[in-house]
Amino acid sequence: MATSVAHQAPGGPAALGSRIWSWVTTTDHKRIGILYGVTAFAFFLLGGLEALIIRLQLASSGNTVVSAEAYSQLFTMHGTTMVFLAIMPLSAAFFNFIIPLQIGARDVAFPRLNAFSYWVFLLGGLFLNASFLAGAAPNAGWFGYANLTSTQYSPGLNIDFWVLGLQVLGVASIAAGINFIVTIINLRAPGMTLMRMPVFTWMSLVTQFIIVTAFPVITVALVFLMFDRFFGTTFYSVAAGGDVLLWQHLFWLFGHPEVYILILPAMGIISDVIPTFSRKPLFGYAVVVYSGLLIGILGWGVWAHHMFQVGLGPIADSVFSATTMLIAIPTGVKIFNWIATMWGGKIKFTTSMLFAVGFIAMFIIGGLSGVMHASPPADLQQTDTYFVVAHFHYVLFGGAMLGIFAGIYFWWPKVTGRLLSERIGKLHFWLTIIGANLSFFPMHFIGLLGMPRRIYTYDPALGLDTMNLVATIGAFTMGLGALVFVVNVVWSRKRGTPAGNDPWGGATLEWAISSPPPVYNFSVIPEVRSRLPMWAEDGMTPVPETPPSPVHVPAGSYWPALAATGIIVMAIGAILKTLLITLGGVAVLVVSIYAWSFEPFEV
């Protein structure tokens, strides 16, 4: 079933139907990467829209833009969407597109599993958002504390959507995680030793490891909740002797590692961007790599810092406080190494570089407020207030999202063959960075001066109207920035400057091939002799423009998409409380898995 390149006429005027079909059945990591990117960005806009409505409601104390119930749904879906449907899959877009190119592979280790992950993610995301159509979007916050989520206190479908949706998304994440670990370990080009891998690939590897270990824990927590809601078990039932803290421990055992899942890929991105635009190798490569590993491991020992207010006792508080503070050290080391990389360099302020620098500047602020949370007594005044909201938007938006924008501007030419406009890009950057600070900085004060989070209205007597208005204005400034970015994308699709192989003078392998890369990536897998193959004398063997002999790429497969459909049908059956539909989903899944296993598929 393998097609050789010659048959794959690129850009041929194929019928729309077959073009769509080729995307549905694709197993090409680059196309899957694009699918991830486009889908996740759409979810980002949706999550941003939710944020804008939230900010509109909070612009002044007496606002009635939305009802209390709608507000609960908005912040729950905003948090859930941004974390699971925007930032994680945006990172996945980079994993897909960039990692195989950076390590010199033809594809990921399991291309069909990769397609499967995408389809599960897409359908899971749609499923979660379909709750809006049912008028029952999840409404218990993104960490859905028990026992508010029990049938007794949340009788509607809201939490059912959430439980099922997150479990489905977990499947996608774990499958992709395993796939990328194997890809990175096993498909490196000759000479690409572990310590020659680009830092982005390294940080992705650590991220995948965290995903693979942390997601089972939330899966178990969700299974308990699902059983409580669907089958009447008593895991989180206080009357039956259950403990509401069980959920909190299981959730944060996942939830804290999750925040590193969100930030490490962005840290990897800027570790590749900064050296490129400083024309200097990354300072302390090995230290940056090891500190990433350390963050991944230490991240497992701090979860209860989200629970200081429940009264764990002084000893547990002290232990978790200390472990949390420790994480500041490897993180600080990274910051210092980035600054040292630029030191003595020749810094070119491209849009990508601006976002990378913005990342550092913002992340320091978010990290420092994190350290303030790490002190339990101080945190008792901060937790569940806008001070926390400020903290995590500085690290999530100021960190993860700015890092992702840096990556988008950096690799866009590789993906599309054309540069994004630098002029529009800079406008995007300044609107975003000014808007973010305008919005999130006042939140520190809003929190300390007495505003809890997750409230749809607040007492005018608190004296917080003005600051909230400023935060709202900042949010809309960011929104404008996002629109400017969309304009940039549309504009540059047709009119962007053609990029050539290597518009930035990058150091890593992906810049050795044409933009966009051919289906088979490298015409000949190069042998790598340096950590910076493009910068070193004789860093790698040459990659000719055309392959010396035909390269075989696999034809697509529709089984992955069908298997994903089976899974989502199971969830739909559960929501509709119709066993037959669920069983139908199981059947589709089983058939797809068998067909998939026996389908001949070779590269």
Place this chain on the structure above:
Amino acid sequence: MALAACSREYPQSALHPTADFGDQIDVLFRTIFWWAVGVFVIVEAALLFVLFRYRDRPGAADPKRVHGHTLLEVAWTLAPAVVLVFIAVPTIRTIFRTEAAPPADALTVEVIGHQWWWEFRYPDLGLVTANEMHVPQGRAVVLSMTSEDVIHSFWAPKLGGKRDVLPGRTTRIVFTPDSIGEVYGQCAEFCGESHANMRFRVMVDAPEVFALWADRQLQPAVPVDSLDEPLRQGAQVYLTKGCLACHAITGVSAGVLGPNLTHVGSRTTIASGILPNTPEGLTRWLRNPVGEKPGSLMPQIPLTDDEMALLVAYLQSLN
């Protein structure tokens, strides 16, 4: 004084403590804050310096390819570690101080969280109230907290940090208020639709005033039969319209679903701090509880204007 002004401007501020618990946190927070400011200034300044100094200038030579520097790496691993020691030591000291056992003569108040109001019980004094807690100035207070339904969190920022109010568990806060006055507070853990409307007040009274208040609270309500005419009719409305099923008025009714109303007239606000305790406020509340407080578990009970006026007058008289 600027601080006092500030404090009036921000009645729910965590930065203007009026109890020892809050003070200890404040001192600790300020310590950490200044360390953080120090780190912030140094690191951001370094960043800005580098960006400015090493920006690409026309004709600049290509940079040297430096790969690292072991001594520097060690230095900037150790430096944050040292800073963290200065943060961690006072942190741990404050943890043990603020979680220490309360003094023996402390006043115990049992806090019970409900969707979406607060019940306060004084077991030593044998009295029960709702949404407004009175405590004496200068005496240690122990809050012993639990929840009837979902997780709430008791947060009166001026007195100190918050603590979750968990079903099936008992948590504790200990503080000694140092100045007289009204302290704003609010539920800080998302607990459902009207989480935003689950507010409360803590009234810190001079010890004599507190004693007086406690005495008054212990008085049972005047029996309905001995009430003067319009009030008696108001009480009849209360008794016939179903209020008694959920509310307790000592000597009149013994409901447990809603707040104890024996001395509801003595409160400054009703429905956990969202409406003033005035005839207008009460009327608005009774006309449409769910409209004032989305999701509220108190049903709307149809009353004529006359009945309403009588009922409100009666409730106001309960002080």
Place this chain on the structure above:
Amino acid sequence: MSHPATAHHTSTGLDSRKLAFWMFIGSECLLFGSLISTYLVYQGRSVQGPTPEEILNIPLTSISTFVLLMSSLAMVLALAAVIRGDRTWSRLWLLATALLGAGFLGFQAYEFVTFVHEGLTLQTNLFGSTFFVLTGTHGAHVFIGVVWLLTLLVRSLQGKLGSDKAMNVEIAGLYWHFVDVVWIVIFTVVYLLS
């Protein structure tokens, strides 16, 4: 299950599917770790019976544990036979493994039914909830394993499981042994230490 993109050539010389499978098993460690932790945390917290001491049948479970243990032996022997290219024995041992696994499931089904008759269901108390979800999850793993083994058996009968396909059996074996190893922990922690 699926054929990796590059079966022939990997940077470590290791088989990609085997690598993936070990990582999957690592992931499963946390799945079962969380389930077992929950069982332990909730031990003795049920507000009403039946309690584990009243209801668990140690002799019976010892036998089923032994059955599962022996299935692991059959599994390694099956793999050895496949590697040797010994058709007959590979089929016999695969069949034996699957049958022993099915036997274990039989014991478990019997146990569950008995418990329900004695008044312990998912809903009865915390013990019921944690016990059934933990052992049920394990049982589901065994079930999938049995189906997998039977699939391999069919492939073998079709003559499509030569020694060149030993990796398919080895991976199924890894899964099977892992499920066994999890039961070793469950047997001790849930049954013997109650």
Place this chain on the structure above:
Amino acid sequence: MSDQPAHSDHKHPSVGTYLTVAGVLTVITLVEVGVFYVPAFARVLAPVLLTLSAAKFVLVVMFYMHLKGDHRFFKLFFTLPLVIAVVVAVALLLLFGTVSGSPS
């Protein structure tokens, strides 16, 4: 898949080893059940049983899953998550007071 790269770097144990291991596993299981019924062991039941079960665990993983002598990546992929799982389990037992003194 004509070649077997994974087999080139380690040897599977012989059938004899498998049988020996099975024998040891059987004996340990018998001892476990035995220990369970001997009242004299009641006080040290937990440590004894945990040790025995750990021994079985290690035997199966090392010999039946041939992790012994297998590539370091396999060891790493299994051991690191396993260690995390065990540490987390112990931490949870401590936090919930299952092991010693109940908090709050």
